[in-house]
Structure formats: structure tokens, C-alpha cells
Amino acid sequence: MKHIRRGYSEDDRKYFGGEALVILSSCARDIVYLLDRGYPYKTVISFVGNRHRLTERQRNALMRMCASHEMLEARKKNQLASLEEGCTVNIDAFNAIVLMETALSGSMILKGLDGCYRDLSGLAGTYSVIDKTGPGITHILQTLLKHRTGKAIFWVDAPVSNSGRLKTEIAERAEELGFPVDIRMVNNADTELKKCSHVISGDSEVITQCRSWFNLYDELIRDLSDVWTVELNL
Numbered sequence: 001m002k003h004i005r006r007g008y009s010e011d012d013r014k015y016f017g018g019e020a021l022v023i024l025s026s027c028a029r030d031i032v033y034l035l036d037r038g039y040p041y042k043t044v045i046s047f048v049g050n051r052h053r054l055t056e057r058q059r060n061a062l063m064r065m066c067a068s069h070e071m072l073e074a075r076k077k078n079q080l081a082s083l084e085e086g087c088t089v090n091i092d093a094f095n096a097i098v099l100m101e102t103a104l105s106g107s108m109i110l111k112g113l114d115g116c117y118r119d120l121s122g123l124a125g126t127y128s129v130i131d132k133t134g135p136g137i138t139h140i141l142q143t144l145l146k147h148r149t150g151k152a153i154f155w156v157d158a159p160v161s162n163s164g165r166l167k168t169e170i171a172e173r174a175e176e177l178g179f180p181v182d183i184r185m186v187n188n189a190d191t192e193l194k195k196c197s198h199v200i201s202g203d204s205e206v207i208t209q210c211r212s213w214f215n216l217y218d219e220l221i222r223d224l225s226d227v228w229t230v231e232l233n234l
Contacts, residue, residue, distance in 0.1 A: 004130045007102035007121035015058055016108060016230045025233040027052055028066050032113070032234070035068035057120060064118040065110050065232055067204065075114050075207050080214040083198065086150040089214070091140070092193055092201035093154040093166065093183075098123060099202060099217060100136030103227050111231040116202045117217040129165045137173040143220055145179060153182045155189035 014020065027048050034044045041063070049059040067075075083089065102119040103109050110118045144152055154170050156163050167183050174181040186192050190206050193199050197211035207213045221227055 005105040007107035085148040090196040093156040101132040104132040158185040
């Protein structure tokens with residue numbers, strides 16, 4: 001099993017702490033202001049990033065953390081306040097598991113303006129099971145057990161490398177806990193999740209367009225110790 005610090009960058013303390021975080025928070029205010037006035041997302045990030053000479057990683061972070069007030073309201077409208085006992089949840093497998101791997105690696109986790117946590121691991125179609133994968137899956141399943149959830153459907157992007165190994169890992173961990181899961185290998189998990197309710201994901205498009213979603217990530221991150229989270233001060 002590979003010992004990897006998922007999503008780790010040795011420069012993150014420099015570019016996401018102290019005075020750098022103050023600058024990023026100021027940038028976020030500018031970004032939200034421009035988004036609220038209808039300017040295109042990528043144009044806004046480029047304009048603000050160039051003006052403040054931000055690194056590519058800082059720009060990517062702001063893209064994941066910021067949204068217009070209209071988008072934030074749209075996500076809030078279909079966000080569930082709780083999970084009813086016995087319900088079936090639909091999990092964005094790579095999104096959720098990579099977030100857990102990143103958090104367990106001691107790498108930086110971002111808290112978006114919508115209250116959802118995201119990472120900067122940037123796998124881009126490549127993935128390998130690491131030593132944090134199993135514990136991350138177990139943490140997700142144990143948290144669902146606390147909510148007395150009836151079943152979890154894990155939607156896995158089949159084209160991503162080692163997706164089959166991840167499927168096996170999910171199945172084994174679920175069997176250990178006696179928790180019923182359905183693992184669906186699909187061409188594009190996001191497309192399927194946008195049609196679902198009770199979605200567990202941090203993907204901005206998914207939680208905006210799905211029928212309903214629950215912010216399990218907030219609880220997952222809160223229940224871990226020594227997690228490094230970055231939050232904007234607006």
C-alpha cells in the first residue's frame with residue numbers, strides 16, 4: 001500500500017496562511033462582487049488573479065471556494081438539513097474519498113462559501129489506492145451509520161485509473177461494518193448524481209443541480225483530529 005500525502009504542497013503554508021490569507025480573502029470579496037454582476041467565472045478569476053499576482057494553486061483554491069450569491073442561494077435551497085432514518089444516499093465516490101485521503105494526509109482542506117469542504121489534489125483522471133483510502137472510506141461509512149442511513153450508493157467514475165481497486169476497497173470496508181452499499185461504475189458520476197436526491201458531494205455543479213444534497217463533509221472533517229482547514233474571512 002502506497003504511503004502518500006494526498007494533495008500536499010510544501011508551499012501551502014506560505015501561500016494560504018498569515019498575510020497571504022488576508023489577501024486571498026480580499027480577492028474573494030472582489031470575485032463575488034464581479035460574479036454577482038454577471039461577469040464570466042474564468043474571466044473573473046483571471047482578472048483578480050493577475051491583479052494580485054496569485055499563484056495557479058491560489059487561483060484554483062478561489063475557484064473552488066467562491067460563488068455568486070445567486071449560486072449560493074441555489075445550493076442552499078436544495079440542501080437537506082438532516083438525513084432521515086433509513087434513507088438511501090448517493091455518494092460522489094472519488095470526490096468524497098479523495099477529500100478524506102487529503103484530510104488524513106494532513107494536507108490543506110478548503111472550506112467554500114457554501115460551507116462545503118474541497119481539496120486541491122487534482123487527480124485529473126489518475127488515481128491510486130493509498131494507505132489513507134481504507135480509513136477514509138471507513139470514516140464515511142461509520143458517520144452514515146450514526147445517521148441510521150439505510151443504504152449508500154457509491155457512484156464511481158469507471159474511466160479513472162484504478163477505479164476497480166477502489167470499488168473493491170469500498171466493498172470490503174462496507175462488509176466489515178455490515179453496511180449495505182451499491183457500487184455503480186459509470187462513465188461520468190457527475191452526470192448521474194445531478195439526477196439524484198440525498199447526494200453526498202462537494203462538486204459545485206453537482207450540488208447546484210441535483211434534487212437534494214446533504215453536507216456530510218462538514219461532519220466528516222469536524223470529527224477528524226489535526227485537520228488543516230483554510231477558510232476565507234469575508
